[in-house]
Amino acid sequence: MSRAEPLHPALRAALEQTPGVIFDIQRFSLHDGPGLRTNVFFKGCSLRCDWCCNPESQRPTPEVAVFVANCFGCGDCLDVCPQEALRLEEGKVVRDESRCDHCGQCMPVCAAGALRLIGRVVTAGEVLQEALRDAPFYSQVMGGLTLTGGEPTGQPEFALALLRLAKAEHLHTTLETCGQAAWEVLAALLPYLDLVLYDIKHMDTQRHLQATGVGNELILENARRLVEAGAQVILRVPLIPGFNTDEEHLHQLADFASRLGIGEVHLLPYHTLGRAKYQALGRGYCMAEIPPMKEGEAEAMADVMRAHGLYVKIGG
């Protein structure tokens, strides 16, 4: 059980002032922890997964995204861009990715909302206030605050401040993490966490390295230590066809979970909802060939893992 401590006013003030970079606060989130939740999406991630549905989360700093469909070709942005990175083609804005330095000066003049700055600096106090708005909705099924991203452990002071403030308000707290963090960071957050949604992408470190940019040793080790330290952990696995969905691998995952004593697994079927975001960010989407999963496929995979005595849910 997490710690709900009364905060000394000076400490509270310090915690509230802790800055962080986020790209979204999403209310009425239904799948990232129990009940109705407010999700805080941290900006910056230690992995680079090919299938990432929140590519805007990866860079740690704010960046400009271009939603071409919204542009009606007024051309106001062309005049203010100090890098001359913008031009009009067939009445729509086009960005020269090599020139744009994401200064964001184009954004305020864009009436159409075609140019948007993703990511903003906030304080933990501001985020808490937003999260508390929906407190009336949290009470029934332990709804609350979820830190996700991006990778919340990439901003450890901010994450810690938020969690301590949230616990002082008796909110239920959840951390969604890829686990690629120094153990000390996780250990510091743990007393203020009610639930950890712990992502494991692949049990084979080479495959993990190829798809995400890092090996899985630290991730698997941290999972073990979290469980040992008494954290309530749910294993989350993105189901990526052709990568981690073969039966043998599912057995390995299930085996890992049950040996650790993790009882619950969430399988998150691959989807293409992130695709257009890549376009807006001027990046390529390397999953273009893979169609979204068919109904029933995920169910069969869940059954493989259920055979190990795990409680397996599809979606969160």
Add this chain to the structure above:
Amino acid sequence: MATEVETRTDLETMVRPRAGTTERIRRMREALLATMPEVCVERARYVTEAYRAHEADPPVLRRAKALAHVLDNMSIYIGEGELIVGNQASKPRAAPIFPEYSVDWIEAEMDEFATRPADQFLVSPEVKRELLEDILPYWRGRTLFDRAMATLPDWVRQAQEIGVISGRGNITSGDGHIIVNYRKLMEKGLLGVRQEAEEALQRLNPYHAAEQKKRPFLEGVLITIDAAIRFAARYAAEAERQAAQESDPQRRAELQRIAETCRWVPAHAPRTWYEAIQSAWFVHLITQIESNGHSFSMGRLDQYTYPFYQADIAAGRLTEEEMLEVLQCLWLKLFSVNKIRPWAHTRFGIGYPTYQNVTIGGQTPDGQDATNELSYAVLRTIQETRLTQPNVSARYHLRTPERFLMECARTIRLGFGMPAMKNDEIIIPALLEKGVKPEDAYDYAIVGCVEAAVPGKWGYRNTGMSFLNLLKVLELAYNDGRDPNTGVCLHPGRGNLLTFRSFDELYDAFLDQLRFYTRAHVVMDTTADLALEELVPDAFCSALVDDCIARGLTIKEGGSVYDVVSGLQSGLANVANALMALKKLVFEDKELTSQQVMEALATNFAGVEGERIRQRLLSAPKYGNDLDEVDGLATRVLSDYLEDIKAYRTTRYGRGPIGCTYAGSTSNISANVPLGQPVCATPDGRKAGEPIAEGVSPVHGTDTRGPTAVMHSVAKLPTIKMIAQLLNLRLSPGSLRTDEGLQRLVQLLRGFQVLKGWHVQFNTVSTETLLAAQKNPEQYRDLVVRVAGYSALFVTLDKATQDDIINRTMHQP
């Protein structure tokens, strides 16, 4: 606003029979759904005959005799397999004609009834001939509508013509919107009510003019009650006739039971639950034959019939399955009722609505939880019959059992928008605030869609005499009081957008226009009320509303215990958004000049320049996102209106009822579409003629922060001063398939309760809607998706992802 809930509401669920539905119900339901509505001439024929025969009678007596003549002569039938009997017109789903209310439209539109864009009715050549030759000529120039138009002040008529107010419904169709005293019916039967009327008659002072004026009403009560009892006896005779010919012993027994029942109720207090349902149905039906108007509601069916159910179960006379079948028979009967309205009125509420409401759950008059087996049975009946009528409202309070809310959620998931959820925690205080006694406030029920009233004690129409188009008022305010469409100026303004030097000047000009048109809509109400009182008094309905008999007054004369009404304020969200955009962009940040805005509005945002300005206007904060500044403007507008309307009284003032005041109501069904038509482009970024927002719901596509934010915005409004409030949330298919998902819906409802919202109704998104969304994504920016770990923030901006979401939504199980 969209959240994730399973839908599959479309054809599949409409057609697919459900486990638990009996073969009888299945057959009757299919036949009913396959019936094309038509026009039935019988009521019009007999009413006209009776009016002709009793020219010398005072109106109330003449109408009582007309009702009796209809009930004695109209075709009656007992359909195959029916357990509950009583028909409104000669065929199921056929609509009777009420010529005493208005006839012009019947003549003008008759040829298009079968082909108009929505709510079509077949008219046979014989019916057409009879109407045109025998019936309509008698009524020309002497209907309710003719009277109202003759007495309506010219400036009010003009206000209606330019689209600021609209009160057509009441003068072409009359009142409706009532729950009679079913509890009293259960306690003493119609003969008990008749006894009261006789005693009241005997008490009348023979030489006191004011008292003698009450005589026709009380005599009318006797006439209509006797006619109602004879009407039931006709069904008894028909059941006996069919029983004599019936070879199936089971059906014969049913018919014999029907005969026995119709000989006993509604005359006497019921002896069993089955008789209680049959009695309530007869009375509900007769009130809808007596007068036009819609939203006749059955009140708290699960409460006033519950003692009979308990007794039957205890005595072993009834099983739960039998109860369910009878309840479903009643549902089919309620669905068989139909109304035909002029096209101009039809547009304000599409889909053959009759707004017959049944209220379940809630609290007892002494504040205990009232949820019982019948409350659950009603939910199961919705699940199994899957019909668009009756409307079901579920009251919930802090101690409402979770199981009941979960069952409500399960029912909501089917996509019929039912039950609509009503929050006791604000509605009861709102009624107390209006002077309602605590035991009555706890006993409230819903009339029509969202209006709260005390059953059997409230007058007609606690909401909705006339619409006030707030957005049109704003448009007049920044055009110096002159309608840009017609050039009509009824109330000179205080300048225009170009001359206002500050937001306060704009707002003052708005308030000035608002006060003027508030007055116009009250005058409209008064004119309609006086015409209704004089020309179409209803003895039968009044007999069943306290204290009409004791006072010797019909409802319209001030017979009811309570009488609080409201106008219908429409377009609140648009006004808040428009004021916000002007305040921020023109007066504060000076990003736009008033000149630019006025030109853009005049040209309906034409060209790149127009679009640039529209986009700027759209970028201002919008109501429905839990943003205090713009939500505060909505609150301010509504509060200022309510402050103003406080000064007005209804025509019943000083004649007996508690209240006789005006309250607020934002229940405006589909009126948001026609009300948008006469309004040019507006500073909220809305283009000319587009619909305005419905109820207190945000403008479509402008609420991008999810339903909890919408609920917060709504909860900031002065809800306690309302008498009705309407919030529609759109749900899209997805993750509420599981019980865990349903729990989240329940959690949403509990949160709404804590925030003290009045009413919330969930409309699930159908495949058709989603296809429309693909064509026109801007209107569906609120169609948010929630997927684990996924930030949906930017999907609101991007067509491709919107398409992905729609595909996903459509194909998800």
